[in-house]
Amino acid sequence: MKSQLLSQLGRRTAEPPISWLMSVALARPNLISLAAGFTDNESLPVREARGLFDQMLRSPRTGQAALQYGTTLGDPTLRRLTAEHLQRLDGVRGKPKAYSPERMIITSGSQQLLYMVTEALCDAGDVVLVEDPTYFVYASILQSHGVQARGVRLERDGLDLSHLESVLERLKRSGDLMRVKLFYLVSYYQNPTGVTTSFAKKRATLALLKKYEASAGHPIYLLEDAAYRELRFTGEDVKSALAARRLSDRVILAGTYSKPFATGARVGFGFLPEPVFTTVTRIKGNHDFGTSNLLQQLLARALASGSYDAHRQQLRRRYAQKARVMRQALEKHFPADVEWWEPEGGLYFWARLPRSLPSGVKSKLFKAALSHDLLYVPGELCYADDSTRRKPNHEMRLSFGGATEANIREGIRRLGGSLRELL
Amino acid sequence: MKSQLLSQLGRRTAEPPISWLMSVALARPNLISLAAGFTDNESLPVREARGLFDQMLRSPRTGQAALQYGTTLGDPTLRRLTAEHLQRLDGVRGKPKAYSPERMIITSGSQQLLYMVTEALCDAGDVVLVEDPTYFVYASILQSHGVQARGVRLERDGLDLSHLESVLERLKRSGDLMRVKLFYLVSYYQNPTGVTTSFAKKRATLALLKKYEASAGHPIYLLEDAAYRELRFTGEDVKSALAARRLSDRVILAGTYSKPFATGARVGFGFLPEPVFTTVTRIKGNHDFGTSNLLQQLLARALASGSYDAHRQQLRRRYAQKARVMRQALEKHFPADVEWWEPEGGLYFWARLPRSLPSGVKSKLFKAALSHDLLYVPGELCYADDSTRRKPNHEMRLSFGGATEANIREGIRRLGGSLRELL
Numbered sequence: 001m002k003s004q005l006l007s008q009l010g011r012r013t014a015e016p017p018i019s020w021l022m023s024v025a026l027a028r029p030n031l032i033s034l035a036a037g038f039t040d041n042e043s044l045p046v047r048e049a050r051g052l053f054d055q056m057l058r059s060p061r062t063g064q065a066a067l068q069y070g071t072t073l074g075d076p077t078l079r080r081l082t083a084e085h086l087q088r089l090d091g092v093r094g095k096p097k098a099y100s101p102e103r104m105i106i107t108s109g110s111q112q113l114l115y116m117v118t119e120a121l122c123d124a125g126d127v128v129l130v131e132d133p134t135y136f137v138y139a140s141i142l143q144s145h146g147v148q149a150r151g152v153r154l155e156r157d158g159l160d161l162s163h164l165e166s167v168l169e170r171l172k173r174s175g176d177l178m179r180v181k182l183f184y185l186v187s188y189y190q191n192p193t194g195v196t197t198s199f200a201k202k203r204a205t206l207a208l209l210k211k212y213e214a215s216a217g218h219p220i221y222l223l224e225d226a227a228y229r230e231l232r233f234t235g236e237d238v239k240s241a242l243a244a245r246r247l248s249d250r251v252i253l254a255g256t257y258s259k260p261f262a263t264g265a266r267v268g269f270g271f272l273p274e275p276v277f278t279t280v281t282r283i284k285g286n287h288d289f290g291t292s293n294l295l296q297q298l299l300a301r302a303l304a305s306g307s308y309d310a311h312r313q314q315l316r317r318r319y320a321q322k323a324r325v326m327r328q329a330l331e332k333h334f335p336a337d338v339e340w341w342e343p344e345g346g347l348y349f350w351a352r353l354p355r356s357l358p359s360g361v362k363s364k365l366f367k368a369a370l371s372h373d374l375l376y377v378p379g380e381l382c383y384a385d386d387s388t389r390r391k392p393n394h395e396m397r398l399s400f401g402g403a404t405e406a407n408i409r410e411g412i413r414r415l416g417g418s419l420r421e422l423l
Numbered sequence: 424m425k426s427q428l429l430s431q432l433g434r435r436t437a438e439p440p441i442s443w444l445m446s447v448a449l450a451r452p453n454l455i456s457l458a459a460g461f462t463d464n465e466s467l468p469v470r471e472a473r474g475l476f477d478q479m480l481r482s483p484r485t486g487q488a489a490l491q492y493g494t495t496l497g498d499p500t501l502r503r504l505t506a507e508h509l510q511r512l513d514g515v516r517g518k519p520k521a522y523s524p525e526r527m528i529i530t531s532g533s534q535q536l537l538y539m540v541t542e543a544l545c546d547a548g549d550v551v552l553v554e555d556p557t558y559f560v561y562a563s564i565l566q567s568h569g570v571q572a573r574g575v576r577l578e579r580d581g582l583d584l585s586h587l588e589s590v591l592e593r594l595k596r597s598g599d600l601m602r603v604k605l606f607y608l609v610s611y612y613q614n615p616t617g618v619t620t621s622f623a624k625k626r627a628t629l630a631l632l633k634k635y636e637a638s639a640g641h642p643i644y645l646l647e648d649a650a651y652r653e654l655r656f657t658g659e660d661v662k663s664a665l666a667a668r669r670l671s672d673r674v675i676l677a678g679t680y681s682k683p684f685a686t687g688a689r690v691g692f693g694f695l696p697e698p699v700f701t702t703v704t705r706i707k708g709n710h711d712f713g714t715s716n717l718l719q720q721l722l723a724r725a726l727a728s729g730s731y732d733a734h735r736q737q738l739r740r741r742y743a744q745k746a747r748v749m750r751q752a753l754e755k756h757f758p759a760d761v762e763w764w765e766p767e768g769g770l771y772f773w774a775r776l777p778r779s780l781p782s783g784v785k786s787k788l789f790k791a792a793l794s795h796d797l798l799y800v801p802g803e804l805c806y807a808d809d810s811t812r813r814k815p816n817h818e819m820r821l822s823f824g825g826a827t828e829a830n831i832r833e834g835i836r837r838l839g840g841s842l843r844e845l846l
Contacts (some may be wrong), residue, residue, distance in 0.1 A: 003640030063469030217426030
């Protein structure tokens with residue numbers, strides 16, 4: 001045996017794919033970044049937060065409670081309000097178990113929940129299904145744990161169910177189904193494509209996973225990441241998978257207040273069935289025995305006072321406007337043979353170039369854009385490692401979240417110029 | 424191969440030893456708990472936090488910056504202030520690398536740092552040295568990762584160095600030294616014993632670990648947990664191991680603002696040498712890509728404005744008084760054949776009963792105390808699993824942090840009564 005300082009996880013944990021992009025951005029002060037996944041800066045609830053803290057810290061009683069340790073599961077009031085909020089969003093009546101605060105945990109952003117669920121369920125060599133493309137930080141989590149990803153095709157209107165079935169069938173035939181623990185689905189205004197998967201497709205996905213459980217020998221969960229749900233600015237809301245009757249005991253829902261309220265506050269949450277709930281709660285005890293109580297009480301007050309809802313309405317108008325600006329710029333500046341998908345919420349447009357034009361970090365296009373001080377996220381960075389297919393390299397993620405309207409217009413103009421040069 | 428739903432980590436992660444104690448406390452409204460590791464409630468900086476938030480959120484510029492995402496490593500100002508603060512506490516001049524903000528990361532409490540360092544370095548089957556007894560949540564982290572603990576004896580004046588050497592020697596002879604990654608030391612007012620390890624002993628520990636590195640084939644780190652350092656109320660401060668010249672590249676220091684400022688804010692930090700620093704930073708990217716920026720800016724403002732220092736002075740007086748109350752009660756109510764250790768800081772007294780009197784959760788003493796509505800932490804819960812020795816079962820941790828002065832007096836009176844009955 002060789003002497004090793006770092007653990008297997010330590011050795012596997014790679015540099016995040018976007019840290020290089022971030023260092024590029026820092027080195028160029030005039031750069032326009034359509035790469036960062038930041039939320040809109042101007043609309044952050046500064047005044048609201050000030051008022052809520054002022055109320056909370058005015059009395060020693062509520063102030064001390066907020067500044068003292070809480071519990072590992074999280075503040076009971078925030079858990080109750082969150083469960084009610086989710087059930088209201090889903091339009092579900094009664095007291096179904098799926099929405100019980102008793103199976104909820106508050107986390108440091110939904111990211112922490114994704115990490116802990118993966119820790120709880122996956123050993124090295126296990127398999128997790130992901131959308132193709134998927135959220136790149138989740139792909140990093142899988143990679144660091146030695147978990148294999150299998151991509152399921154994503155279409156303009158959401159998940160490709162027949163491809164999901166063929167992936168499951170192949171895993172069954174190769175005897176690897178017992179290694180499959182979950183399907184990670186970013187269901188609303190997906191990062192990176194902006195695509196939303198309908199409730200009917202979520203239900204069909206759950207039914208498919210259930211069908212293969214007998215061969216797996218254990219449950220296969222749908223890990224629904226609803227991080228962008230409340231950044232909807234047009235179209236209809238879609239029910240979460242928790243609303244799927246008789247199937248919700250296979251749903252792990254990850255949600256967050258970071259994006260719809262304040263990314264600097266980092267409060268997320270999870271709804272989990274047993275035995276995942278108990279296992280994740282214990283893991284959370286070891287991670288940090290509970291998310292900052294002060295932040296939780298801020299969110300509980302924002303929800304209870306109505307200022308959270310008021311803020312969401314304002315955000316909606318704001319992102320609708322920014323998305324409109326990006327669409328108009330794309331219409332004006334992008335060549336006709338570039339396909340782009342307009343989202344109904346979230347922070348991202350997705351663009352597909354002709355296959356002859358690579359978009360990756362080593363491509364002519366990426367370098368040309370950078371030479372004009374414009375940064376985008378190359379699509380190739382958003383595909384998990386899946387040895388059964390090649391990573392596409394002709395797409396890009398364009399974010400309208402953090403940039404100003406002027407920078408969105410100018411950025412797309414520059415990028416359109418580089419595209420025209422190379423096409 | 425058997426089909427398994429949970430991962431190995433998921434199956435190993437046990438219920439925390441104190442969650443049962445906490446449920447006992449909840450079920451008895453009249454209970455006096457000398458078990459909880461809470462900090463003093465009355466002295467939490469409610470007014471200070473209100474003022475700091477008010478300043479921060481008064482202007483859109485600073486308000487938006489606080490409510491937006493930060494970076495994975497943490498706020499640059501807080502990192503600089505923290506590095507300066509540590510160097511000042513250690514009384515070290517110049518610009519030594521050990522105190523560089525470039526090797527610092529901000530975490531969600533120091534607990535998260537302990538978790539990530541363990542993830543970065545330890546595989547199942549590896550060995551970590553710990554004090555005997557040690558911080559029980561760290562013991563849980565080791566257990567959940569399948570890491571073996573080896574206890575190093577702790578005396579009234581800190582670590583037993585000759586025992587450390589004999590433990591290392593035994594590991595060398597059995598060929599297990601290559602499995603040893605670190606020694607976890609809670610160096611100030613230790614949880615659970617209140618014992619402080621001197622700087623000379625820390626330096627000697629580092630030298631000993633270094634001596635065995637050749638046989639290990641890799642560095643063996645001292646993971647110094649300084650969580651209680653700033654809760655000193657008497658005696659002299661002790662330099663951290665970072666101050667050990669020529670040895671500090673083997674020191675990982677975990678610190679926190681939670682205990683000296685506000686446990687509800689959960690901001691901790693780590694100083695780490697390479698390659699641990701880079702590995703832990705990447706792991707942090709996967710955990711949560713950065714601790715809440717809002718909380719970090721609160722701490723940065725508390726440090727910069729002087730309100731952090733002023734608060735510490737106030738805390739000092741407060742804990743000195745509470746510790747005095749507990750000492751006087753112990754002198755008055757505890758039988759003479761019970762030995763107890765008085766700390767110079769932190770939150771805990773440690774008591775050793777005659778070996779004939781067990782203190783564990785199934786003991787007569789524990790049940791008698793509970794029947795009088797008094798809860799303590801049995802010493803046996805504070806020992807990591809170490810197959811080379813039996814866990815002592817005649818000690819207890821008594822916390823004066825969270826209880827009121829009246830409850831400390833009354834609690835020790837009740838416990839003294841139970842002791843007298845049984846001795």
